[in-house]
Amino acid sequence: MAKETGRKLIASNKKARHDYHIEDTYEAGIVLQGTEVKSLRAGRASLVDGFADIENGEIYLHAVHIPTYAEGTWTNHPPRRRRKLLLHREEIDKIEGKVREKGYTLVPLQLYFVDGRAKVELGLAKGKKTWDKRHAIAERTAKRETEIAIGRRAKGMG
Known part of the structure; x- marks a missing residue:
């Protein structure tokens, strides 16, 4: 099987750009289970209610809906589980400093594949x-x- 190259958009959060002033954007990897990847490759996901939160020096993505994989068995994933995001320590510290300021939040803007790896674009936003x-x-x-x-x-x- 040939290695996947380029960028393939899965989901976009248009409502976030309407509801927030996006000050800065970050690209983060996502820790996913196997059936989540298969569901994303089918192009199914929703970022509408999603947000990111910092817990114990790590960033987690909450309320992003990745539907269960149709051909999955008992190994299927819960659709709205908490997912860990992969960022460099310097980026996490910078984001954490901004989020502690009044009115800032982290919202997912896009979910996509880059060279076969799932990524999420996070926006540092003010309502x-x-x-x-x-x-x-x-x-x-x-x-x-x-x-x-x-x-x-x-x-x-x-």
């Missing part, structure tokens, strides 16, 4: 206020309308 969300929506709408107008003008439609 947005309601008016921030409305402002972001208004900016996105205005940008879309200007692009449409430019496109029509380029085509000679007015």
Whole structure:
């Protein structure tokens, strides 16, 4: 069997970018069981309610849903178990210092394979206020309308 290369996206958390200001991102490996890897290779996972927490100097991923593997037997995994993340000690210390500050949290942004290894992109995030969300929506709408107008003008439609 040929070795897998490149990057294959499994799941993305679009809601996180809407609900949080992402200040910094980190790539971490995940400690998985065999049936979890097979389920991820089938492209099934959800990051919607997920978050990361620091316990005893290690980072764990909570509430990420990886469904049970259909062909799995008694060796199947629980879908929402706590999963350990693999980061360098310096990165963990830096993240821990930031998370202790008021309002910072760790949210998973993407789950993907890089050269056959499962990785998660963590975002160091600060929660947005309601008016921030409305402002972001208004900016996105205005940008879309200007692009449409430019496109029509380029085509000679007015």
